[in-house]
Amino acid sequence: NAGVTQTPKFRVLKTGQSMTLLCAQDMNHEYMYWYRQDPGMGLRLIHYSVGEGTTAKGEVPDGYNVSRLKKQNFLLGLESAAPSQTSVYFCASRNSGIVVYEQFFGPGTRLTVL
Amino acid sequence: AQTVTQSQPEMSVQEAETVTLSCTYDTSESDYYLFWYKQPPSRQMILVIRQEAYKQQNATENRFSVNFQKAAKSFSLKISDSQLGDAAMYFCAYKDSGGSNYKLTFGKGTLLTVNP
Numbered sequence: 001n002a003g004v005t006q007t008p009k010f011r012v013l014k015t016g017q018s019m020t021l022l023c024a025q026d027m028n029h030e031y032m033y034w035y036r037q038d039p040g041m042g043l044r045l046i047h048y049s050v051g052e053g054t055t056a057k058g059e060v061p062d063g064y065n066v067s068r069l070k071k072q073n074f075l076l077g078l079e080s081a082a083p084s085q086t087s088v089y090f091c092a093s094r095n096s097g098i099v100v101y102e103q104f105f106g107p108g109t110r111l112t113v114l
Numbered sequence: 115a116q117t118v119t120q121s122q123p124e125m126s127v128q129e130a131e132t133v134t135l136s137c138t139y140d141t142s143e144s145d146y147y148l149f150w151y152k153q154p155p156s157r158q159m160i161l162v163i164r165q166e167a168y169k170q171q172n173a174t175e176n177r178f179s180v181n182f183q184k185a186a187k188s189f190s191l192k193i194s195d196s197q198l199g200d201a202a203m204y205f206c207a208y209k210d211s212g213g214s215n216y217k218l219t220f221g222k223g224t225l226l227t228v229n230p
Contacts, residue, residue, distance in 0.1 A: 031216065042118075042205060042220035043159075050216065058217065090159065101147050101209065103218060105159035 002026055004106035006091050012112045013081045021076040021109050023091030030096040032074040033103065034058075034066060036087040043090060049074055081113045116141045118208050120221035127196045128229050134181075135191045135224050137206030143167075145211040148182065148189045149218070154202040162204070165189065167211070193226075201228040 007022040023032065030051050035043040035058075045058030049068040063085060065077045074093075078085060088110050092103040117140045127133035139148070150162040165173045165182050172180050177197075181190045193200055206221040 033216075033218075040222055042222045043218075044220075045217055048216055056216075088157065092159075102161055102164065108157040 004091055004093055004104050006089075006106040006109050008109060009107065010110050012114065013078075014114050015082060017081050018077070018079050019081065019111075020078075021089055021091075021111075023074040023076070023093075023106060024072055025074075025091075025093040025104070026072065027093065027095070027104065028071070029093035029104075030071075031094045032068065033092040034064070034074065034076045035090045035092065036060065037090060037108070038087050046076065046089075081111075083113045085111065086113045087111060116143075116208050116210070116219050118206050118219050118221040120206055120224050122224045123222070124225045124227070126227040126229060127193070129196055129198060131196055132192060132194045133196055133226065135193075135204055135206075135226065137189045137191070137221060139187050139189065139206070139208050139219075141187070141208065141210070143210050147209045147211060148180075149207040149209075150178070150180070150189075150191045151205045151207060151220075152200075152202045153205065153223075154199075159205075163191065196228050198228050198230060201226055 004025045033048040034046040044060050047066040049055050052071040055066045067075045088108045091106040094103045119138045146167045148165045152160045152162045163175045177194045179192045203223045205223045208219045
């Protein structure tokens with residue numbers, strides 16, 4: 001049971017390049033989330049999904065797109081990277097039960113946009 | 115909108131001593147969840163402790179306990195018998211209990227240093 005994994009762990013992009021971050025979970029969780037973490041800002045929600053084939057915007061969605069084609073995977077895309085998107089990106093997942101609420105986090109991806 | 119405030123950007127404690135990290139939040143909801151997450155240098159976010167607002171009893175997990183003051187909207191974390199492995203960034207987080215709100219709101223974090 002690997003939990004939540006993220007690929008890649010590190011990436012450097014040039015302004016205008018595109019890339020996709022992959023999140024995978026093996027816990028059969030319904031809900032998945034993408035956050036970004038910036039110094040002094042805590043974690044902020046970018047997009048989330050409440051099930052396969054669904055996505056929704058979080059509080060900072062601009063410049064990002066997401067897809068949830070398979071229940072276990074949640075992809076975060078940057079179509080045209082900007083220096084403001086330099087950050088650490090975290091994926092999280094949780095099951096649909098609300099008796100015990102917990103989000104499980106991946107190890108993060110450090111992205112630098114030059 | 116809900117907000118979470120951690121007023122202590124940094125804290126330090128001597129090994130084996132006790133430290134308390136502060137967190138306040140703002141909400142108009144009566145039922146919600148509160149969490150403390152630990153983020154060590156490895157960056158992995160680890161859930162330390164959770165509290166359901168409807169429970170009056172303060173949550174406890176081994177050396178970690180909370181002081182939940184609902185009327186004051188305060189949720190502090192006490193770490194007893196601090197260990198070197200407790201050194202990390204700690205985040206307080208809030209979530210409405212309503213099913214339509216999927217968002218966890220995080221504070222900005224408190225960096226805890228444990229001195230040997």
